[in-house]
Amino acid sequence: MSGYVVGLTGGIGSGKSLVADLFVAQGAALVDTDAIAHELTGPGGAAMPALAEAFGAGVLRPDGALDRAAMRRLVFADASAKACLEAILHPLIRQLSSERCQTSTAPYVILAVPLLVESGTYRERCDRIVVVDCPEDLQIARVMARNGLPRDEVLAIMAAQASRAERLAVADDVVVNDGERAKVHDQVAALHRKYLVLSAEKVKASC
Structure with a gap:
């Protein structure tokens, strides 16, 4: 992977998207693995044939995309289903994210990985890791309001x-997002x- 790559992560509802957008506004490139996953599981997505074969029509929407709610219920109820889903998606996500990091011409890339810590592999692909942190009660309130869960x-x-x-x-750097946007900025x-x-400095060292 060429260039300088900063892994960005945080729990659900922590404000990762806000922080990623602020980095982009500063001039960074963004490679978002969640967005890549949506591409792969959308209508005609590269992962859909394997997912349909593995899980059947019950996880498909009428347009051929993955029914994410149905899939979420399935993987929460069955650990083997979760492992199967990850075995299909993760290699494709890694491949596409690596390609996009390599082809970026920005000074550095923000590689947004919601499950960076859980994956166990992104540390070796990132020069630095920044974690978006917020109190857990605020996380819960945000997700309930945003997703209606x-x-x-x-x-x-x-x-x-x-x-x-x-x-x-695992954080090299932390962005505290307690609801004050100016502080986050x-x-x-x-x-x-x-x-x-x-x-x-990395570019200079490699010359």
Whole structure:
């Protein structure tokens, strides 16, 4: 992977998309693995033939895309289904994200990976890892309001992810998102300046 790659992660409802957008506004490129997953599982997506064969018509929408709600219920109920889903999607996501990082001409790339800690492989593909952090009660409230999910379902999603402490343990940098957008912007601007310097140092060292 060429260039300088910053892995961006955080729990559901932490504000990863806001932080990613702020980095892009500063001049970074964004490679979003969740967006890639949506591409792969949309109508005509590259992963859909394998998913349809593995899970059957019950996880398909009428337009041929993945029914994400049905798939989510299935993987929560069956660990083997989760493993099968990941075995199909993860190699394709890794391939596409690597290609897009390599072809970027920006000073550095933000590689947004919601399950970065859980994957266990992205550390070796990132020069640095930034974690978006917020209090868990705020996470829960945001997801309930945004997705219309009941509290117990939000808690189940959070329980399936790395804990707040596990994410912070792998962080090189942390952006605290406690609801004050101006504070988030200032933190991102400071990190942007830092990453420009680190990127330039990496380029110089490779020459």
